[in-house]
Amino acid sequence: MKICATIDQARDACRAARRAGARIGLIPTMGALHDGHLSLVRAAKGQSNFLAVSIFVNPLQFGPTEDFSTYPRTFERDRDLLKHEGVDLIFAPSVAEMYPKDAVTYVNVEGLSERLDGKSRPGHFRGVTTVVAKLFHIIEPDAAFFGQKDAAQIAIIRRTVRDLNMPVEIVACPIVREPDGLAMSSRNAYLDADQRQQALALHRALSEVQKRFDQGERCAARLIEPGKQVLQREAAVRLDYLEVVNPDTLEPVESVAQGALVAVAAYVGPTRLIDNVVLKAQ
Numbered sequence: 001m002k003i004c005a006t007i008d009q010a011r012d013a014c015r016a017a018r019r020a021g022a023r024i025g026l027i028p029t030m031g032a033l034h035d036g037h038l039s040l041v042r043a044a045k046g047q048s049n050f051l052a053v054s055i056f057v058n059p060l061q062f063g064p065t066e067d068f069s070t071y072p073r074t075f076e077r078d079r080d081l082l083k084h085e086g087v088d089l090i091f092a093p094s095v096a097e098m099y100p101k102d103a104v105t106y107v108n109v110e111g112l113s114e115r116l117d118g119k120s121r122p123g124h125f126r127g128v129t130t131v132v133a134k135l136f137h138i139i140e141p142d143a144a145f146f147g148q149k150d151a152a153q154i155a156i157i158r159r160t161v162r163d164l165n166m167p168v169e170i171v172a173c174p175i176v177r178e179p180d181g182l183a184m185s186s187r188n189a190y191l192d193a194d195q196r197q198q199a200l201a202l203h204r205a206l207s208e209v210q211k212r213f214d215q216g217e218r219c220a221a222r223l224i225e226p227g228k229q230v231l232q233r234e235a236a237v238r239l240d241y242l243e244v245v246n247p248d249t250l251e252p253v254e255s256v257a258q259g260a261l262v263a264v265a266a267y268v269g270p271t272r273l274i275d276n277v278v279l280k281a282q
Contacts, residue, residue: 001083003090007098007138010091014052014139017088022050026141028132031055032072032186033081036147036176041085043173044145052089052139053082059095060106060127072189091139098134107133109156109163115250116152116263117274120240128153129160136161136168143169147176149183151261151276155250175275177203183275190271194236199268201234205242206277209262213279218257220244231266240265240272247278257281 004010014024025048027040044051055078062068075092082090106126112118113125136144146154151172158170176184181203182196191199205227212223224242231239245252247261259281265274 001087001090003079003092005092005094005097007093010052010089010093011138011140013089014050014141017050018140023048023143024139024141025051026135026139026144027051027053028135028144028146029053029055030057030071030186031078032074032189033078034176034184034186034188036149036184038081038085039176040145040147040173041082041087043171044143045086047143047171048141050088051086052091052141053087054091054093054135054139056091056093056098056131058098058127058131060099060130061124062127063121063123066121067187067190072186091135098131106130107160107164109159112152112156112159112250116241116243116245117265118152120265125153125156129156132157133160133164133166136166141168143171145171145173147174148172148278149175149185149274149276151247151263151278152250155248158248181207183273185273187271187273191268195268195271198234198236199271199273201231201237202264202266202273202275205230205264206262206275210277210279213256218255220252220254220256220260223256224262227262227264231264236268238267240267244279 002013025044057071059068107129108126118125154172161168182199208230209223209227217223227242231237242264244260244262253260256279260279263276
């Protein structure tokens with residue numbers, strides 16, 4: 001496994017792999033890897049024969065009061081996990097390597113970037129799409145793999161790829177959950193024992209929405225109301241949003257007859273968590 005700290009090193013290694021006939025896969029991460037990330041590695045290994053994983057805590061996607069400085073950084077552990085999984089290359093650049101001094105160019109997806117997380121985290125998705133676009137130019141992957149937990153991010157990256165004619169296949173992989181239903185997230189490490197139990201309210205709320213959908217309800221407002229009630233019963237959980245949207249445009253929908261994405265974000269103590277479920281039309 002090769003570890004690259006510079007853009008030139010990563011680009012040279014990936015271009016050599018391509019010349020040798022490899023299909024290149026990329027998994028962008030911020031490190032602090034868990035089984036959800038490793039599920040992406042296993043999926044990507046089945047669809048590519050040279051796999052690059054980036055580890056970069058991207059300052060552009062954090063707001064001024066968010067957790068950039070305290071975000072978990074566990075590079076040695078991450079490196080060992082990825083080596084065990086057979087990853088070919090880790091790209092772990094510094095902030096200075098990724099963002100030249102006085103850089104003023106950004107990638108912004110108008111409209112979509114202001115929805116869901118974009119409403120409460122202004123500039124977040126601009127940071128995501130900028131760094132992902134840079135990674136695509138550096139690694140030049142044939143396919144990039146993302147977790148379904150970040151459903152809004154996937155929709156926005158897909159639009160970026162379409163609008164900018166990037167030759168990258170975007171692959172969404174299923175959410176990986178703990179046995180009790182909590183969606184795996186690097187930020188779960190912030191939760192103490194009580195908060196860990198309180199965080200289950202997000203999954204319970206989505207499960208209630210899914211149950212009502214399975215029972216035949218198709219009105220979005222009537223679907224999410226019981227989900228909100230689940231969250232309201234957990235006093236320590238502060239709801240950011242619970243919305244029913246088109247999974248491609250992230251626009252709210254009134255009916256889920258054609259399917260929809262139900263997305264939730266909430267604070268458990270100071271920790272902001274997200275989760276979602278896709279309602280599939282029969």
